[in-house]
Amino acid sequence: MKLKASLALAFGLMAGMAHAATELVIATVNNGHMIEMQKLGKNFEAANPDIKLKWVTLEEGVLRQRVTTDIATKGGQFDVMTIGMYETPIWGKKGWLQELKTDAKYDADDILPAMRNGLSVDGKMYAAPFYGESSMLMYRKDLADKVGVTIPDRPTWAQVKDLAAKIHDPKNGVYGICLRGKPGWGDNMAFLSTLVNTHGGQWFDMGWKPQLESKPWKDAITYYVDLLKNYGPPGSSANSFNEILALYNEGKCGMWIDATIAASFISDPKQSKVADKVAFAQAPTMVTPKGANWLWAWALAVPSGSKKVDAAQKFVSWATSKEYIELVAKTNGWAAVPTGTRKSTYASAEFQKAARFAAAEKMAIDSANPNDSTLPKSPYVGVQFAAIPEFQAIGIAVGQQMSSALAGKTTVDAALKASQVAAEREMKKAGYYK
Structure with a gap:
């Protein structure tokens, strides 16, 4: 037993x-x-x-x-x-x-x-x-119709600025455009990397040298700061996805370029006061369509x-x-x-x-290529980031500088110079170049 x-x-x-x-x-x-x-x-x-x-x-x-x-x-x-x-x-x-x-x-x-x-x-x-x-443009079609502007499927940043100026009506609680400003490699830098890409810029050249003081970076960040200063909501430097989603659902944003996942929330009448008034287009382009929308x-x-x-x-x-x-x-x-x-x-x-946004979302995803996201050739994979271990620290440091420039605490030139210094220090320390 x-x-x-x-x-x-x-x-x-x-x-x-x-x-x-x-x-x-x-x-x-x-x-x-x-x-x-x-x-x-x-x-x-x-x-x-x-x-x-x-x-x-x-x-x-x-x-x-x-x-x-x-x-x-x-x-x-x-x-x-x-x-x-x-x-x-x-x-x-x-x-x-x-x-x-x-x-x-x-x-x-x-x-x-x-x-x-x-x-x-x-x-x-x-x-x-x-x-x-991916990312795409989400806009208030009723406001665009009211000022007689038609947004094409693939708009330019010039067209976006023009519409933002026409529909900006802060007295009545409507801001022309809402964009991320909160610092972080996955916060403001996700959006800003795509803006830099479409202006013809990149994070690093083929020798891994940071490019933060290049003309495309200066053009893109100057454009961004001016756009939000003139036609954005107050306190944009503290806004990321969730803050802007709340503003949009309250009817306070005329336009928003951000994650395609937002489309399902802003078009849901249970969550959004403007659910029946939204329309969708591709993320705007500038010098090149490459890297204009993230993945x-x-x-x-x-x-x-x-x-x-x-x-x-x-x-x-x-x-x-x-x-x-x-x-x-x-x-x-x-x-x-x-x-x-x-x-x-x-x-x-x-x-x-x-899902009314299905076609626009799929078009955005299909057009994003992490292996070819910049006009000049780049050594890294990724659209709104560079897939190297050092990028997190660099993205966080640069994100803080960009947020300061947006808040008016520093100039665009000074922010980019400080960003370049921080990025070079990280890349040299990691042995990418001497």
């Missing part, structure tokens, strides 16, 4: 260990699409009873910090990580991520090429897009340190599949699906009907 009991106990422990071995720890960001993924995770667990999902949900800044520390130290805390287009090529190249292996049913060719390229290194995909975005994806990746690669890959495939998008549509309606990832989403008649 004792032997039987010992064997039963041993088998029980082994079964327990086998069960414990398939708990997947998933690090993700606390936004709406990801919170929905957690709720729908029970469907994945039902189909895969040998896998349990454990969620670690964090604010964007904290998430970046935690996953970066974990992967750099090979901590192995997470089996699936939510990362972006900035981290993926850097970490993929370093061998920190598992290459994603997908089957025919997954249909990787259905993923929008811009998303696939931005999450790949040498043709191998290291993260799968959960949702993607970003929140994506799921499996760190190479994970001991549960097969289960983790299975989860990533599920959460970024056509079936998952259909599950969200069935549960919450087509207007709630994560967008910007698959051709099949945009081919859906139900999605097109639920």
Whole structure:
């Protein structure tokens, strides 16, 4: 009897260990699409009873910090990580991520090429897009009609300035244009990098020398400061996505160039007072269309340190599949699906009907190329960032200078000079050039 009991106990422990071995720890960001993924995770667990999902949900800044520390130290805390287009090529190249292996049913060719390229290194995909975005112009068509201005599908910055001047009416609480001013590499610098790109500029030349005092940078930043000073809301240097979204939904912004994901909020009558008055066009261009609109994806990746690669890959495939998008549509309606990832989403008649912005959003994503985003040749990958580890620190320092110039605390020339000094210091310290 004792032997039987010992064997039963041993088998029980082994079964327990086998069960414990398939708990997947998933690090993700606390936004709406990801919170929905957690709720729908029970469907994945039902189909895969040998896998349990454990969620670690964090604010964007904290998430970046935690996953970066974990992967750099090979901590192995997470089996699936939510990362972006900035981290993926850097970490993929370093061998920190598992290459994603997908089957025919997954249909990787259905993923929008811009998303696939931005999450790949040498043709191998290291993260799968959960949702993607570009940037575009969102404007009040009623105000444009009132002053007799027609906005084309691909406007220029000159046309934008002209319309901003005509519809700016601060006495009645309407500002001609709202744009990001809050400092941060992913805040004001995401927008300003695209403005610099379309003015013919770049972050670094082919010798990795920072270009912050070049003519395109001076032209772009001077234009931006003047535009917001004359036709923007007061306190623009403190505004980022959420602040402007609130202003727009209150009917206080005539125009806004920002993430395509905003379109679903400003056209939702539950959230926006001007839902029926908005129209969409491509991000404006200046000297060149290259890099005029950004490209970003929140994506799921499996760190190479994970001991549960097969289960983790299975989860990533599920959460970024056509079936998952259909599950969200069935549960919450087509207007709630994560967008910007698959051709099949945009081919859906139900999605097109639920999302008035669908065609403009897809056009913006399709036109963004992280491997060719500047007029002069650049050594880096990325549209609104350079995918090198040093960029975060440089982007933060430059973002603070640009915010100061916008607030009138310093001149554009002085801000760009200080930015150039900070960028050169970082790049020399990292050994990019002497």
